Amino acid sequence: MKNIGIFLNTMKENSYSYGNYIIDKLFDIDVNTFTTEEINAKLKNEKVRVDDQYLFEKCDCIIVLGGDGTILTAVRKCSYHQIPVIGINFGKIGFLTEVEEKDIDSTLERLLCNDFTLEKRMMLELKLDESSDVNYLALNDIVVSRGPDSRIITMDTYVNGQLIEEYRADGLILSTPTGSTAYSLAAGGPIVEPDNNVIVLTPICPHSLHNNRSIIINGSNQVEVIVVGKGDETSVASVDGQIFINIEINKKLTIKKSPIKAHLIKFKKNEFFDILRHKLSHQK
Amino acid sequence: MKNIGIFLNTMKENSYSYGNYIIDKLFDIDVNTFTTEEINAKLKNEKVRVDDQYLFEKCDCIIVLGGDGTILTAVRKCSYHQIPVIGINFGKIGFLTEVEEKDIDSTLERLLCNDFTLEKRMMLELKLDESSDVNYLALNDIVVSRGPDSRIITMDTYVNGQLIEEYRADGLILSTPTGSTAYSLAAGGPIVEPDNNVIVLTPICPHSLHNNRSIIINGSNQVEVIVVGKGDETSVASVDGQIFINIEINKKLTIKKSPIKAHLIKFKKNEFFDILRHKLSHQK
Amino acid sequence: MKNIGIFLNTMKENSYSYGNYIIDKLFDIDVNTFTTEEINAKLKNEKVRVDDQYLFEKCDCIIVLGGDGTILTAVRKCSYHQIPVIGINFGKIGFLTEVEEKDIDSTLERLLCNDFTLEKRMMLELKLDESSDVNYLALNDIVVSRGPDSRIITMDTYVNGQLIEEYRADGLILSTPTGSTAYSLAAGGPIVEPDNNVIVLTPICPHSLHNNRSIIINGSNQVEVIVVGKGDETSVASVDGQIFINIEINKKLTIKKSPIKAHLIKFKKNEFFDILRHKLSHQK
Amino acid sequence: MKNIGIFLNTMKENSYSYGNYIIDKLFDIDVNTFTTEEINAKLKNEKVRVDDQYLFEKCDCIIVLGGDGTILTAVRKCSYHQIPVIGINFGKIGFLTEVEEKDIDSTLERLLCNDFTLEKRMMLELKLDESSDVNYLALNDIVVSRGPDSRIITMDTYVNGQLIEEYRADGLILSTPTGSTAYSLAAGGPIVEPDNNVIVLTPICPHSLHNNRSIIINGSNQVEVIVVGKGDETSVASVDGQIFINIEINKKLTIKKSPIKAHLIKFKKNEFFDILRHKLSHQK
Known part of the structure; x- marks a missing residue:
């Protein structure tokens, strides 16, 4: 992967520093990152390219920082180009996010060496x-x-x-x-x-x-x-x-x-019922 | 009873002739009827008095021609004066209407000789x-x-x-x-x-x-x-x-x-579960 | 209170030592305790009187060690004499138990000086x-x-x-x-x-x-x-x-x-919805 | 079709005459019919062959006279041989029965000239x-x-x-x-x-x-x-x-x-939702 999109919910300020962390880290190893103008107005990072069209149409994958709602938005925006999406969860456990904040480094590593499966959702x-x-x-x-x-x-x-x-x-x-x-x-x-x-x-x-x-x-x-x-x-x-x-x-x-299918990047296998049990028995 | 209100849903044209029938009949036996200006714009009956305030504040009872929705409106409008309300059903069976179109004559008879009970609803x-x-x-x-x-x-x-x-x-x-x-x-x-x-x-x-x-x-x-x-x-x-x-x-x-309670005029007794069974098993 | 019943589920061995603790403690301050033959076959305590009839018909109150099921049994057995019942919970949070294991001492204290209210349940x-x-x-x-x-x-x-x-x-x-x-x-x-x-x-x-x-x-x-x-x-x-x-x-x-009502001894007030929320959101 | 099974619920006496009607009619046109000993103890028809094994293992199809329950039994009994089953409904509308009593003649006609489709159910x-x-x-x-x-x-x-x-x-x-x-x-x-x-x-x-x-x-x-x-x-x-x-x-x-699939004989198309609406809105 040489071109990775960064997407986040601009309302959630706690994801900005993680966004910048990823951008900086990828920049250092010569991987291009792309985001929207609206998002970079928050991130203010010079190492990311602001290019909505490239982000949603041509990236190798999009990293979404946020919850299920943010992933829904990202998936819909890139759906016609079926770009693989991976969600890093900020907040409550979700059905669509795949990893947690603390897994950012290993997530980048696995992405970069294509160590994942693609789950295609209706x-x-x-x-x-x-x-x-x-x-x-x-x-x-x-x-x-x-x-x-x-x-x-x-x-x-x-x-x-x-x-x-x-x-x-x-x-x-x-x-x-x-x-x-x-x-x-x-x-x-x-x-x-x-x-x-x-x-x-x-x-x-x-x-x-x-x-x-x-x-x-x-x-x-x-x-x-x-x-x-x-x-x-x-x-x-x-x-x-x-x-x-x-x-x-x-x-x-x-x-x-x-x-058209949504393409979700998956690291784990068969975890639907584990998430389900956890989610339903801890709901507020 | 000397002063009876007439209330109906002006959207339901099929109740106009019944409204006029009641007004005419009560007029002939010297019972005053009251309705709203909006309703009489439809009924165009000279024998009814147009007096909203009297209707909702002073009548001996209000006859409602219509379904549960029309009764809800009538009850709310007269609620501070807790005027007894009786619903004559036009349409599907209801929980709040007490009698059917065909019972108009016997309804008037029973009302006029106070042959009913009042059910007070929370x-x-x-x-x-x-x-x-x-x-x-x-x-x-x-x-x-x-x-x-x-x-x-x-x-x-x-x-x-x-x-x-x-x-x-x-x-x-x-x-x-x-x-x-x-x-x-x-x-x-x-x-x-x-x-x-x-x-x-x-x-x-x-x-x-x-x-x-x-x-x-x-x-x-x-x-x-x-x-x-x-x-x-x-x-x-x-x-x-x-x-x-x-x-x-x-x-x-x-x-x-x-x-404040709603005062519903009742002729029958204990029919809640009969209506319930009928209503729920015939719903569309 | 001079005469207190002790009731527990003989299947739950972890409540035996607590039963004996209560019996011994009450014995020391000259309060009589009563239990069933079946229960004392497990407790093997010589300080408790084995008298089923007294237990369910004449005690001042019954202390139940166990969950909601054990309380249901105790309440039914003493129901015709409407003896006050207090449940000390062993296990998952319950709707009928009032206190936890750790509260045994304060429970005895409050019982003995009649510092409680009685809630009568249908x-x-x-x-x-x-x-x-x-x-x-x-x-x-x-x-x-x-x-x-x-x-x-x-x-x-x-x-x-x-x-x-x-x-x-x-x-x-x-x-x-x-x-x-x-x-x-x-x-x-x-x-x-x-x-x-x-x-x-x-x-x-x-x-x-x-x-x-x-x-x-x-x-x-x-x-x-x-x-x-x-x-x-x-x-x-x-x-x-x-x-x-x-x-x-x-x-x-x-x-x-x-x-006949069940008489439940209550120390706390208005806690129904607190228990409900806790119980329903932590169910397995 | 030369060999047709006849199956019915022996508790429902109203289906006997229909069973005999079918057997007689098929006998007249040289189609063999088969049934169980238990059933023919009720039908007492000499034109049908009593042969359980043939019935559930070798027939060209089985005509079931009865409701959904009777069809469930027939399907299970012949399931390993996946014999086509058609249900003639006696009683309330069902999801598995295909035709009504009054359609017996046309049903036989369509069966004999293979004018039907087979629906295979999991x-x-x-x-x-x-x-x-x-x-x-x-x-x-x-x-x-x-x-x-x-x-x-x-x-x-x-x-x-x-x-x-x-x-x-x-x-x-x-x-x-x-x-x-x-x-x-x-x-x-x-x-x-x-x-x-x-x-x-x-x-x-x-x-x-x-x-x-x-x-x-x-x-x-x-x-x-x-x-x-x-x-x-x-x-x-x-x-x-x-x-x-x-x-x-x-x-x-x-x-x-x-x-193994159940093989249901169908004359009509796409009627699932019609039956569903009818059934659910007329349930007692």
Whole structure:
């Protein structure tokens, strides 16, 4: 690896010094580092190159300093180029971060000698309109939900054109296996081992008891959601809880597995259930 | 009864003719009827008196034509004067409506000869600020929830000053027994027989599994909720899903049983579980 | 206090030395202690009087060395005489135990100078047959469930004679507020503050989604359960998970609040939610 | 098709005449029918051949008259020979039955001219002991649960040797996608589209909130369950809720996808969600 991206959440000041530490260390051994202008406004490091495009499109890998949220952002930004991402965790234990602060040196070492595996994770793609060619990519989830001023919305939901349910609910979560431990879990959904080819559909506070359960859809199927109404309802789609898009009533949204995968750098093996147990039994 | 209020949802045109039928019939036997200007703009009936204040403050009872939502509105509007309310159901079976369209004649008869019982239902009162003397009254529920642009909020929740939980969730529902079959049920809460002196606290999509259950609080206790944060979070309190109030971060909301009760006119006895079974097994 | 009972779980050997410590200490200051023959077969202490009847019927209080299960047993055994009980916890934090091992000395001191409050907790009484006058008393719960050789049973369930539901399920839990954090919680039920006058009805694995929620019954009401069938079904009632009784098909069981209360000795105040938070976030 | 099996539940007398109708009709057109001795003791039909072995090992297909339970039995009995099965529904709508009573004639017609598709459904295989070569096959689920005389058991649960959880619960359900709408649903599990390659693991009344969710395991993985204890616990494995096997404490059970599939005859396409909606919203 000769070109490594550095990404962090500029709100978290405690990661700045680690960012600079990595940049300096890589500079000394002639590895180029890249970051965004916004980030370097915080780091103020002259040894890093400020080049957003190179960072998200051409790097050999991106080192993310932060929690699962920061990784979600990084993955989405580089998703079309499927650049490998490794997360160094600052804060609570996460599902997507791979190592801890104290492992920075060994992490760099292993990265530089390509001593890792790549785990490819399913991403979902959201299309707001059949004719449009704008897609949104999510590593965790696409959520369709009521706007701020209405209490309940009706969502006619189909899989490959066949009606699943006419949900009356606060919203509907379409989650990847990766996202099953995030918002979908909070809404009552099951936990899914990451390597399954499924989409988890979880209604949020559905009005009826009889459809108050998650549905596991085959990941090769396409889900369609239409928020139906008279036109005065408001409705929002959110992507990984980070991008919010107002959506039109009575228009068909399609959500399906993207051909693009997230590429996560992994040092350990089979640790999903270890993290799960630790995380769920120590939650606050 | 000499003075009867007529209340309906002006969006539901199918109730207009029934409103006029009642007004005409009562006029013929010298019973005064009262309604709002907004409603009579639809009914266009010269035999009804347009007098909002008399309607919500002095009538002997209010006949509501509509569903549970319309009754919630009527009850809140007349709550300080605790005027008896009877709901004639238009639409799906409800928990608060007492009779059906076809029973209009017998309903009027029984009302006029005082052949009914009054069921007094707990209401909750919300105070936004200790120093303020503005209260909001709810027959179903007070809901504290995240604003439209944030995904999760932290709500430190106390009962009589003792910490219950620091919920990280989409929101928190504080429900009366009456409201237990409404939004609280959708969010996973239990069903509560109406005559219990309890407040049901149900978190909405809590981040942790360990506090992902409703808590039944003694109705004589006071619940306090503080949405804590750095100040950029937005948060909303809603009253019966009908009134929405922006709330300030780091300020203590208090919710407790109101000394005021809703007065519901009842013809039948002990039918709570019959309605419950019917309603839950026929939901769409 | 001149006469103190000593009760412990004879399976837990680590409590023996503490039992002897208490007996010896009380003997030195001329306080009588009482225990059962079974327990003293383990303690082998000559300073304690072996007198089951005195222990459960006449003592001033009973000191229980053990966890919640041991307290449930002690409370049931002395329930008709409503003898105050204090639990010294050996093992995981419990809802019913009041102090820890290390607090033994201060506990004895406070007991001897009556420096405590009594918390009276609701108990349920189960009658297997209207004509019978044998009752079973439970501090946590009465559970009606399928026998070992059938998968599902039908339980027609009434409150004061009014049908609630015809549950098709593995069983039905009728819990006190105290029991709400035990088996009922595992089956999906809500948490109830101990001082509420309610009975929690929670179905176990109900066949239908529409009745898959707990119901909070007014504690002054009587619940009736009939396991209906052709006669070849088997069904069991259990009392606090400790007493198991085969029950007859098509016979009406009645469960209601007992006039008898459990008397728990309390040193601390208002600690329910502190224990709850600690317990639920540290469960294994 | 020249050789068709006839299978029915001998407890359901209303299916006898239909059984005879089919046998007679097929006899007239020179198609052989086969059934068991037990069944023909009820049908008393001389035109059917009583030959259990032929029925479950060599027929071209088996027509099952009955509900989902009867189909589960038939499928298990013929599973090693993967004989196609078609269910004619007597009673409530089912997930496994394909046609209704009234469709008998058209069903025979379509069978005889091979006008159908075969849907292959995942089955699970249970091994009680690594050295044993006795397997149990299930179309719906394998359930490990406490015996009748204990309240809770501890189940150390692994996937491919990696610890998932040490469940303390009433039991653990391992379900195929087909079984996800049966017992697993009652215990809180999600609904799984039939064609997914997953195993659903759902704890029954787990003691802790933090593991109170289903886990979706990749169907190519092997699950291992050890009921751990001191030896006095009792524990039972059940297969499709129909076969019950006492299991030994501290011995490893393995559950994995069988190479054998159930072969269901299908006339319709993509009707899973139609049945689901109908079934869940009409449950009693």
